[in-house]
Amino acid sequence: MKKFMAMYMAPAATIAEMMKATPEQMKAGMDDWMKWSDAHKKEIVELGAPLGKTKRVTNSGMADTKNEITGYTIVQGDSFDTVAKIFKGHPHLSMPGATIDILECIDMSAMVPA
16 A cells, blocks of 8 residues: 655644634544544554644755644555545644645655665
8 A cells, every 4th residue: 555645734824713722622623633533543554743833944054934734644545536535524624724735655665676
């Protein structure tokens, strides 16, 4: 099976609103995530985690930067289409402007001669 990384994306304004949620709202959101993860435990390789601030490194140096990446999950499946179906109705998508980008993790061992 192939591995894929799902990157959870959301606009900064949406994240700022989410941070104002009550403890009850946060628990309800986490309960939805746990229901999703329980339903897909066979496909989930690593549940992942929320992500924090970003630092960009270039040949010129380092700088704080912003992006819309809010977290990640690593899953496995036979194809992009199979994996994409896992995320249909995902709780992350209930946030305004939220998306999930799915990237295939390339198996480098298949490219390196033995």
